[in-house]
Amino acid sequence: MDPMTFVLFGATGDLAKRKIFPSLYNLFLDGKLPSSFSVIGLGRREWSDYTFQTHIEQSLKTFSRRLPNETFRMEEFLRVFRYCSLDITEYEGYQKLLETIQRREKQLGIPENRMFYLSVAPEFVDVIISNIKESGLKSGSGWKRLIIEKPFGHDLKSAQDLNEKLNRAFAEEEIYRIDHYLGKPMVQNLEVLGLVNPMIQAFWNNQYIANVQITASETVGVEERADYYDQVGAIRDMFQNHLLQLLMMTAMQLPEQINAKEIGNEKRRIMEFLRPLRKENVVTNVIRGQYISGKVQGKPVVGYTQEPGIKDSSMNDTFIAARLWIDDPFWNGVPFYIRTGKRMKEKLTRIVIEFKNPLKDLYTSQNKVTSPNLLVIQINPNEGISLQLNIKNPLTNQIEPVNIDFSASSKHVPEAYELLLFDALRGDSTFFAHWKEVELSWEWVQPILQAFEENITPLYAYHSGSMGPDASDQLLQEDGFKWWES
Numbered sequence: 001m002d003p004m005t006f007v008l009f010g011a012t013g014d015l016a017k018r019k020i021f022p023s024l025y026n027l028f029l030d031g032k033l034p035s036s037f038s039v040i041g042l043g044r045r046e047w048s049d050y051t052f053q054t055h056i057e058q059s060l061k062t063f064s065r066r067l068p069n070e071t072f073r074m075e076e077f078l079r080v081f082r083y084c085s086l087d088i089t090e091y092e093g094y095q096k097l098l099e100t101i102q103r104r105e106k107q108l109g110i111p112e113n114r115m116f117y118l119s120v121a122p123e124f125v126d127v128i129i130s131n132i133k134e135s136g137l138k139s140g141s142g143w144k145r146l147i148i149e150k151p152f153g154h155d156l157k158s159a160q161d162l163n164e165k166l167n168r169a170f171a172e173e174e175i176y177r178i179d180h181y182l183g184k185p186m187v188q189n190l191e192v193l194g195l196v197n198p199m200i201q202a203f204w205n206n207q208y209i210a211n212v213q214i215t216a217s218e219t220v221g222v223e224e225r226a227d228y229y230d231q232v233g234a235i236r237d238m239f240q241n242h243l244l245q246l247l248m249m250t251a252m253q254l255p256e257q258i259n260a261k262e263i264g265n266e267k268r269r270i271m272e273f274l275r276p277l278r279k280e281n282v283v284t285n286v287i288r289g290q291y292i293s294g295k296v297q298g299k300p301v302v303g304y305t306q307e308p309g310i311k312d313s314s315m316n317d318t319f320i321a322a323r324l325w326i327d328d329p330f331w332n333g334v335p336f337y338i339r340t341g342k343r344m345k346e347k348l349t350r351i352v353i354e355f356k357n358p359l360k361d362l363y364t365s366q367n368k369v370t371s372p373n374l375l376v377i378q379i380n381p382n383e384g385i386s387l388q389l390n391i392k393n394p395l396t397n398q399i400e401p402v403n404i405d406f407s408a409s410s411k412h413v414p415e416a417y418e419l420l421l422f423d424a425l426r427g428d429s430t431f432f433a434h435w436k437e438v439e440l441s442w443e444w445v446q447p448i449l450q451a452f453e454e455n456i457t458p459l460y461a462y463h464s465g466s467m468g469p470d471a472s473d474q475l476l477q478e479d480g481f482k483w484w485e486s
């Protein structure tokens with residue numbers, strides 16, 4: 001891996017503490033950081049290098065999947081970190097930053113390879129980008145890359161504006177848009193599942209598949225994020241980004257070459273074939289919900305509008321379910337159902353592929369019920385895959401479903417941020433959200449945003465601790481299906 005400088009804007013913030021430092025540390029323990037690596041952390045606080053390093057050490061003790069006291073290499077890890085106090089909005093600071101970076105590059109013999117990580121609120125992106133460009137931080141020999149966090153826009157127009165700002169200094173190949181769902185090991189597995197299992201590849205189409213169900217349910221409520229969440233809802237927080245990315249990863253056909261460009265093309269193709277939803281059709285294809293009080297895992301919890309910081313009158317969506325169609329030759333006629341919500345029965349992210357059941361009619365006429373074959377890809381809490389087949393039980397003579405299961409405990413599996421950072425460090429953008437995918441996703445959800453805003457769609461209440469409003473079940477019943485629960 002190339003020697004480089006990692007410039008972290010927002011190094012004193014929450015994300016850095018909870019995800020970025022622990023991921024770098026675990027990469028370091030696995031020998032996956034460059035041999036010459038310099039990290040410059042930035043924030044407004046007047047910290048010394050020592051205070052910064054102590055802060056990082058503390059964050060590892062709290063958040064790292066491997067605890068620092070299990071190893072003796074902490075000092076070696078912390079040695080690469082330097083801190084520079086800088087107000088993002090003031091140009092002068094960037095020149096000081098450039099000098100600091102160049103001094104370290106010289107000391108360590110590092111070429112001018114620079115990775116800029118913007119772990120700051122989106123309103124700062126514009127000013128950071130232009131200051132990076134003007135100050136010369138982006139110039140010099142060596143590659144330059146930019147990692148940017150979610151949210152990537154609030155709607156189609158704001159996402160386009162943001163992208164245009166990034167493009168003033170960085171080319172698309174230099175931009176790494178984080179969607180942490182793409183870093184989840186089982187999501188990354190989707191890419192190779194077909195490749196290493198020709199059987200699965202052969203069945204991955206409308207000839208065999210009846211429907212696809214993607215669920216990301218959470219037990220948590222709005223937590224301390226009322227200001228943010230009440231502006232975005234489930235549609236922007238989870239659906240437009242994470243869930244549409246899961247849809248693309250599930251539905252895409254394997255390209256001949258597995259690389260960022262080809263995978264990006266295939267994902268884009270899926271979005272281009274996604275049947276557009278008109279505002280008037282949102283009501284029949286999209287279910288909007290908001291949690292009311294109930295019990296989550298035995299504990300009583302309040303409803304959304306009783307949460308601190310949320311107004312009684314809030315019409316924000318904490319749940320969304322939708323039916324989507326991909327009008328290409330592979331998926332024509334196969335509904336994709338997607339749902340996500342807060343305060344649901346369990347924390348679960350999974351994809352269920354329901355296969356067509358040609359035996360259904362035959363066995364029904366003999367008063368025997370057969371379950372369809374199901375392929376279940378479990379993304380969270382544990383990674384796993386299971387296949388439900390049917391056999392005849394010799395004792396009862398009944399057809400019964402049996403499961404073939406594989407599951408791995410998450411404890412030893414790298415975290416999403418670890419995998420994504422490793423990819424960005426070595427210049428592989430396969431599991432990052434490319435601009436076209438992001439733009440097409442916003443384009444697709446835009447009528448839903450409008451329908452919600454104009455209250456064209458009902459806002460269904462659902463009890464905390466349930467799997468969402470009944471209307472979400474009806475959406476599948478209309479097509480003769482049901483959600484497959486655990």
Ligand SMILES: NC(=O)C1=CN([C@@H]2O[C@H](COP(=O)(O)OP(=O)(O)OC[C@H]3O[C@@H](n4cnc5c(N)ncnc54)[C@H](OP(=O)(O)O)[C@@H]3O)[C@@H](O)[C@H]2O)C=CC1
Pocket residue numbers: 009010011012013014015016018042043044045086087088089118119120121122149150151
């Ligand atoms: N936290 C999380 O779990 C997640 C966060 N994200 C995204 O990551 C980004 C960062 O979030 P998070 O870490 O939670 O935010 P925080 O509010 O915790 O941190 C903000 C950071 O920005 C710095 N900052 C703010 N204003 C300035 C300024 N004028 N000049 C210099 N630095 C400034 C702060 O430094 P200082 O206080 O020292 O000035 C701090 O380091 C956001 O885009 C968020 O949406 C995405 C997914 C999850």
Ligand SMILES: O=C1O[C@H](COP(=O)(O)O)[C@@H](O)[C@H](O)[C@H]1O
Pocket residue numbers: 218237238349380
């Ligand atoms: O991006 C987000 O994701 C989390 C859920 O992530 P997971 O990895 O725990 O499934 C969600 O809670 C949060 O609201 C959202 O911003």
